[in-house]
Amino acid sequence: MEWNFLAAIGRVALRFMRSVGHLSLFTVQSFKHIVLPPFYLRLFLKQLMFIGYYSLPVVGMTALFTGMVLALQIYVGSSRFNAESAVATIVVIGLTRELAPVLSGLMVAGRVGAAIAAEIGTMRVTEQIDALVTLSTNPYKYLVAPRILAGMITLPMLVLVGDIVGVSGGYLVATESLGFNASGYIKNTFDYLEARDVISGLVKASVFGGIITLMGCYHGFNSSGGAQGVGRATTNAVVSSFILILISDYFLTVMLLK
Amino acid sequence: MPMSGNAKISLKNVKKSFGNKHVLNGLNIDIAEGESVVVIGGSGTGKSVMLKCILGLLEPEEGEIFIDGQQLVGARPSVQEKALRNTGMLFQYAALFDSLPVWENVAFGLIQAHGMERGAAKHIAIEKLALVGLDADMAHHSPADLSVGMQKRVGLARAIATDPEIIFFDEPTTGLDPIMGDVIDNLIRDCTKHLGASTLTISHDMESAQKIADKIALIYKGGVVWMGPADEIDHCGNPYVEQFVRGDINGPIELDILKP
Numbered sequence: 020m021e022w023n024f025l026a027a028i029g030r031v032a033l034r035f036m037r038s039v040g041h042l043s044l045f046t047v048q049s050f051k052h053i054v055l056p057p058f059y060l061r062l063f064l065k066q067l068m069f070i071g072y073y074s075l076p077v078v079g080m081t082a083l084f085t086g087m088v089l090a091l092q093i094y095v096g097s098s099r100f101n102a103e104s105a106v107a108t109i110v111v112i113g114l115t116r117e118l119a120p121v122l123s124g125l126m127v128a129g130r131v132g133a134a135i136a137a138e139i140g141t142m143r144v145t146e147q148i149d150a151l152v153t154l155s156t157n158p159y160k161y162l163v164a165p166r167i168l169a170g171m172i173t174l175p176m177l178v179l180v181g182d183i184v185g186v187s188g189g190y191l192v193a194t195e196s197l198g199f200n201a202s203g204y205i206k207n208t209f210d211y212l213e214a215r216d217v218i219s220g221l222v223k224a225s226v227f228g229g230i231i232t233l234m235g236c237y238h239g240f241n242s243s244g245g246a247q248g249v250g251r252a253t254t255n256a257v258v259s260s261f262i263l264i265l266i267s268d269y270f271l272t273v274m275l276l277k
Numbered sequence: 278m279p280m281s282g283n284a285k286i287s288l289k290n291v292k293k294s295f296g297n298k299h300v301l302n303g304l305n306i307d308i309a310e311g312e313s314v315v316v317i318g319g320s321g322t323g324k325s326v327m328l329k330c331i332l333g334l335l336e337p338e339e340g341e342i343f344i345d346g347q348q349l350v351g352a353r354p355s356v357q358e359k360a361l362r363n364t365g366m367l368f369q370y371a372a373l374f375d376s377l378p379v380w381e382n383v384a385f386g387l388i389q390a391h392g393m394e395r396g397a398a399k400h401i402a403i404e405k406l407a408l409v410g411l412d413a414d415m416a417h418h419s420p421a422d423l424s425v426g427m428q429k430r431v432g433l434a435r436a437i438a439t440d441p442e443i444i445f446f447d448e449p450t451t452g453l454d455p456i457m458g459d460v461i462d463n464l465i466r467d468c469t470k471h472l473g474a475s476t477l478t479i480s481h482d483m484e485s486a487q488k489i490a491d492k493i494a495l496i497y498k499g500g501v502v503w504m505g506p507a508d509e510i511d512h513c514g515n516p517y518v519e520q521f522v523r524g525d526i527n528g529p530i531e532l533d534i535l536k537p
Contacts, residue, residue: 138376146372149334153366153445154435155358155390 045237052160053168062165070131070166070232071173075180077130078123082181085118086110086188094197106199107207110189111182115212115220119181120174121268124227127174128260132235135166136256139239140249148240163236167229174228175221182217219275226271227264234260284343285310285443285475286331291340291350293326293499300326301337302499308475310442313466315478315490315507317521319530323499324479328445331477332366333357344443362390365436365474367465369448371428373420373435379406380416383434391439405434408471409464426457430464437468444469446478450485462488483510483522495521497530 093109139162142148151158186208193199235256242252284307293301300323308314318324329335331342333349342349344360365386373382381388383405384398393401403413409430420428429449436444449465450458462485469476469489480486486493487507494504495518503515510518520528 141375145370146368147374149329149332150366150368150372150374152334153332153361153364154386155362156385157354157358161389 041241042237045240046233048159049163049167049233049236052157052164055160057160059161059165062161063169066165066169067173069134070127070169070228071176074127074130074173074177077126078177078181079184081122081126082114082119082185083188085122086114086185086190087192089113089118089185090189090192090197094193103199104203104207106193106197107189107204108211110193111186111208111212112216114185114189115182115216117220117268117272119178119185120220120223120227121264123174123178123181123224124231124264125261127177127228128231128234128257128264131170132231132256132260133253135232135235136239136242136253137249139236140242140252143240143242144245144248158240163240166236167232170228170232171225172228174224174231178220178224179217182220215275219271222275223268223271226267230263230267231260234263283310283346284308285312285345286477287341287343288327288331289341289343291327291330291337291342293323293330293335293337300499301330301340303340304496304500306494306501306504308477310475311473313469313476313478313489313491314494314504315480315486315492316494316496316501317480317483317486318496319481319521319532322496324496325447327496328447328477328479332364332445333361362439363442365439365441365444367429367432367436367444367446367449369451371420371425371432373428373431375420378417378419379411379423379431382420382431383438385435386439402434402438405438406431408437408468409434410460426453426460429453429457429461433461433464433468437472437474440472442472442474444472444474444476446476446480448480448482449478450480450482458482458485459488465489 089110090106093106093113094103097103097105097109139148142162148158148162151161190201190204190208193204194201238252238256238259242248244251286308288304288306291301291304292299304323304327306314306316316324316327326335330337331344331349337350340350345363347356347360349357349360373379374385377385380399380402383402384393384395387393387398387401388395399416403416406413406415411427411430411434415423415427420431423431436446446465449461453461465476465478466489476489478486478489487510490507492504493507493510494501495515496502497517502517503513505513510522516529520530526532
């Protein structure tokens with residue numbers, strides 16, 4: 020009985036180590052092909068459009084309503100000790116440092132990570148990835164590298180847009196329903212904002228972009244077992260992206276606060 | 278199994294297992310230049326695994342695989358990539374790229390592996406589509422818009438687009454009606470004769486095999502149990518071949534099913 024229990028723990032540990040090993044090798048291969056020629060510019064631009072441009076509505080909506088809610092909630096809290104003037108500053112810092120990158124990352128993981136895993140997973144089970152190899156085309160270079168690079172570049176851009184939209188949302192709520200003076204709110208927003216607040220959010224976004232696209236590609240690439248396998252790959256890509264975004268967010272915050 | 282010194286493709290003692298299941302058990306096969314060999318055998322006998330090993334999609338545990346004298350097992354990826362540049366492959370379900378129109382599927386190898394300019398590659402792709410009986414209007418369609426038979430023909434056009442010296446066919450007539458199967462067989466025969474290519478086909482369709490093969494090899498339990506000229510298969514005297522050709526449940530070939 021005890022031995023069975025120990026064996027079960029051992030099996031889980033071995034499976035975990037094997038997965039970590041596979042993912043590490045996959046990551047190394049992917050980044051190697053990002054930096055080594057040939058480069059597929061056409062595919063990269065296509066991914067920039069898909070990951071970046073087409074995610075604008077979902078990121079914009081998320082940021083807008085987050086900014087609006089943030090202004091309301093912070094007003095409720097700060098008014099308890101007469102610190103209403105801090106609303107603008109807390110909204111902008113909260114958004115740029117934390118909420119815009121994390122929420123955009125989670126939204127893009129749902130939209131893009133799932134789509135990448137489903138597309139590459141379908142290519143795997145329909146032998147399209149094998150076909151690439153027989154046509155002397157490296158699938159890491161053709162499928163994985165353009166997506167990861169596009170993810171790492173576009174997510175900071177999306178977050179920058181999200182920062183602006185979110186702050187605008189906070190401004191709208193503050194001036195239209197909380198009675199803030201417009202110029203005073205804007206002054207408070209920018210007076211205490213530092214470049215590192217924005218940059219730390221953009222650095223996080225770039226890492227999240229890498230995580231989302233890497234997870235999508237990895238789970239899609241290793242999918243098997245037909246439609247069910249593709250479905251599983253898609254779920255795993257989204258769930259693992261969510262978890263890794265939240266875990267890495269903590270460690271990135273600790274690193275960037277130093 | 279005899280080994281020709283100057284075989285276009287040569288497999289020597291190739292072994293491949295998945296866990297405890299030994300799929301290839303020291304497989305030997307030689308394909309001479311310009312020769313068409315069809316490997317027949319039941320499901321799960323190792324035909325597809327053999328093909329995947331040759332294409333570098335799977336790594337054998339033992340043995341050697343030569344293409345044009347170049348040993349590929351354990352070779353660097355660049356060596357395998359270079360060897361494959363001279364080959365074409367028609368997949369069982371065509372494996373066309375959904376994200377690309379038909380002409381880009383056909384021109385893919387020309388553009389990516391041979392660095393050809395897109396305009397020139399498109400021109401060749403349309404020529405190859407004509408060779409398989411598809412007109413230029415089809416070139417801009419998505420593969421998803423085509424019937425299974427048309428997809429197979431586009432797959433064939435893609436396999437011959439770079440005028441390869443070696444072409445592999447994986448179950449070329451599976452899933453097709455008898456008339457379309459015959460059309461594909463004729464196209465395979467005509468295209469490969471036109472190119473002078475060496476071909477390796479895996480199939481379990483005896484009629485198709487006899488139509489396109491110079492030689493037929495029967496694979497069973499991961500090894501070749503008979504190989505000979507296609508026209509001798511009906512009276513070769515090999516009990517495995519006779520059972521397979523007759524489609525008889527009784528004989529030396531054991532099936533993984535319960536007999537009634």
